Amino acid sequence: MVGVKSIPSPAISADERSHEVDHPSSQVAHFGAEQPLRLDCGVDLSPFQIAYQTYGELNADRSNAVLICHALTGDQHVANVHPVTGKPGWWETLVGPGRPIDPKHYFIICSNVIGGCMGSTGPASINPATGKVWGLDFPVITIPDMVRAQAMLIDRLGIDTLFAVVGGSMGGMQVLQWTAAYPARVYSALAIACATRHSAQNIAFHELGRQAVMADPDWHGGGYADHGIHPHRGLAVARMAAHITYLSDAALHRKFGRRMQDRELPTFSFDADFQVESYLRYQGSSFVERFDANSYLYLTRAMDYFDIAADHDGVLAKAFADIKTRFCVVSFTSDWLFPTSESRALVHALNASSARVSFAEIETDRGHDAFLLDVPEFFDISRAFLQSAGKARGLTAKDG
């Protein structure tokens, strides 16, 4: 008999998850009927809320604010213990005391994107018009929509110009959208492992993930909340496929090779014989504990639609015409999801706009995920870029 172990059910109940969705353990900015969020799809979203975390203090000039933009499956808990998983903040390698983005020097803001599931309004939130979960009735959102919502939050916090906007992957897309939409409000921009548009291959991978979610019978056409369940199997498969794209062949080989998981010989079954299988299953099952399946559909869709040049007559350089923002673009050699060629196209457009830009490609075999990992050269570059911008901005470092 062929043994098959399916992905285990999440340890956290649907109730616990929905609590963070509507009543997050973060600060929340509420926007009422008088302040709708105008979405690219033509809908005015109202009311809505943005959940966010801050670290450090805003200086008297209000000139030291740094906005961190999170990636597809990230959230606002960039540098504190996650309220659901209990794990450290997702970017504590870059953000935190003694790190390149130190709350001692900067007022750091990180908000959950619109469409997310950690406290900002999204498909898992309650639709006030019906009293039920939005589900697929939630309007489709875009990267510019996310940034528009962040700008409303920044206004609410009384900040005119951000000292820096920083992000990797989908976060990097938001960084670029910030500079294209609000160039005067962004003093410096650190865009990591990203692109000015989503490639056909990347759209294809996202479609694979969405189809995996929608193929799960527990998805119920997006209405799983009404059934008190979550399509965790479909979402886990989506995460497993996506996770492969965040790594590299070399990194997988180095980490796992063909090694077996707690056994010497193959079991001649479809059990997780190989360590790499076991690892992927773990990635899938731990992800579904903290992420909403519909939110995954919406956020991947937002990335698919992203194309800055398309909004500027097909000429990327037009998006950055006469921009004064200081840019730092970083890519990683083994990143095949957002390869260096994408960053180079961005840098060429910035050069054509005479923008001040630094561009470094960092050698690593760790793939797209490298931006979240301990890569000292990346930290040195980030630190130096922000210090140099801080000097030009007249930010006085309290020490160091």
Place this chain on the structure above:
Amino acid sequence: MSVQEVLPLNGVATRSPGQYRADHLLVADMVKPGSKVLDVGCGEGDLLQLLETRGIDGRGIELSREGVNRCVAKGLAVVQGDADTDLVNYPDDAFDYVILSQTLQATRQPRVVLENLLRIGRRAIVSFPNFGFWKMRLQLLIGGHMPRTENLPATWYDTANIHFCTIKDFVQLCDEINVKMERSVALDLYGRPVPLNLPWWVWNMFGEQAVFLLSRGGGK
């Protein structure tokens, strides 16, 4: 292409007073304070750092990844790129000065590069090792082999320098593409300027390297 790869100017470095290289100080003196400068082939950013101390808005292009990353880690606005292929991305008149320091001889198309420098920049500053230097001539004439010097130690088969020229050759190219020479300085073996009142052939013989400040010539 970093200067170190193309031309290890060890001699010059030790000869120069203070922390900056003689040819860098000479180049920096040609740039008006407050201007916007692009350094093509900026190596590890030494010249850009010198320019920054003088209040100049400097940007750089560098071929080697290591060089770029060291520059960016110094807070400099440097991007990875190739003088032969990436200058076309910059718009006309984007800079007050474009500097090509000890890199011309390593480009595939020096003439096209030079034309691009003066399209992007209102002025260009170009420095290069002079192959008409007497020691070079002597090695070819007497030794019968391709010249190698302390500053150009690579052999013919492993050098990155593929388009060597003499001061005379360079002046001829400038004439051909209608480039105006606003200032020219030849440095001798010891990094000292060759006296200005001497004729061209002396420069071409005793200048170990040359630095030119160029601008667009009037229409022909």
